[in-house]
Structures are given as C-alpha cells and as structure tokens.
Amino acid sequence: MKIFVVVVLLAVGVTSKRREPTAVTEYNELDARDLPKVTELDLPNDEMIEEDDDSSRNNLVLGSVGPNDRQMTRIVHNVAAADLLIHEHEVTFRGARGTNITAVSVNQVGANSPVAQVLGGGLGSEFVTIGIKSVRGRGFSYTMLVHAEINCSNN
Known part of the structure; x- marks a missing residue:
C-alpha cells in the first residue's frame, strides 16, 4: 500500500x-x-537610507601603522551596565622612553553607543589617554590598540 x-x-x-x-x-x-x-x-x-555598521559605532582611529611599527598594547576595557549611572573611564598607555606612538585604534564591541575621545598625549608622544563615556544606564566594551615606533639610540 x-x-x-x-x-x-x-x-x-x-x-x-x-x-x-x-x-x-x-x-x-x-x-x-x-x-x-x-x-x-x-x-x-x-526610507532609502541604509546605515553602515561603522557609521553607528563610535570608533576612534588615529594615525596609521607603518612598516617599522610594533603593536605595543591591546587593552580590552569592559564596564557592566548599572541603573541610572553614566560611566566615565580613562584608559592610559605609557610607553618606554623612546617610543613614538604612530597609531591608536579604539573599537567598540557591541551596540551600547558610548563615546571615546583622546584626553591626552596621542600621536607623536610616549603616552595616550583615552576617555570613554557611556550613555545613562548602559555599559560598554572597547578594544584599544596602540602601535608605536621604537627609537633605540645609545646616546
């Protein structure tokens, strides 16, 4: 059957x-x-406007990585959400004497819309301080990469 x-x-x-x-x-x-x-x-x-993923993120990219540059640090900074709080954090990288920062990249992970900005130092100096501020009641997660050229001299 x-x-x-x-x-x-x-x-x-x-x-x-x-x-x-x-x-x-x-x-x-x-x-x-x-x-x-x-x-x-x-x-x-x-109605025809399409958002890029990068346009809705608050990434910060300064400088460029050259052939003699080395990645000096990779910092992952996470902050958990808390009700009615605005998180403001400063992340500082200090290089050894003779380092010359050539590129700083701060990339947002997730979609909580925090803002990152350079507060001190930066390109051409031995240190960089990045300030990250969240929206009220939200957390954030950022990955910070710092590339620098190391100037070694015996003087």
Missing part, C-alpha cells in the same frame, strides 16, 4: 512539471533608447 502511494505521488509530480505552450512567455527585445534616462523609486528619500 505504501509503495502504491509513493508511485502515485511521483507520477503526479512528474506530470505537473510539464509546461504547456501557452504558459511560456515571449520576450521582446529592448532598445537602450526606449529606457528612461533617470529612474525614480516610489520610496521617499528618508
């Missing part, structure tokens, strides 16, 4: 795949002169 049902279902499936000649559509050739010059969409401009 099961075999009979399977055979009937297969037969129905095979016969339903046939196309009738009236069902086939004919395509007319289009000339490029027939097409409109400018196409407009029915959607308003404000």
